[in-house]
Amino acid sequence: MLQRHHRYQLRNGRYELATVALQVKAERQPREARWWNGGWVIGDPSCRFNARSPLLRCAVLPEGPCERCAHYSGRQN
Numbered sequence: 001m002l003q004r005h006h007r008y009q010l011r012n013g014r015y016e017l018a019t020v021a022l023q024v025k026a027e028r029q030p031r032e033a034r035w036w037n038g039g040w041v042i043g044d045p046s047c048r049f050n051a052r053s054p055l056l057r058c059a060v061l062p063e064g065p066c067e068r069c070a071h072y073s074g075r076q077n
Helices: none
Strands: 002-011 014-024 033-036 039-042
Touching: none
Parallel strands: none
Antiparallel strands: 002 014, 033 039
């Protein structure tokens, strides 16, 4: 997870960006993550709505699970 903190400073009557602090925090890999085509994906990559991403499952039911999704549909080639 990436967090950003912006700090502004008042100069000549205007606020200007002074610093940006970035902090990266480790996240645990979800249980439903699986190795697919050389990378990690969350959920069922055979569904046409799956984002095939290690960060986002799908647009229809992002919090999952895929097994109970009423919109499951196989990907068409």
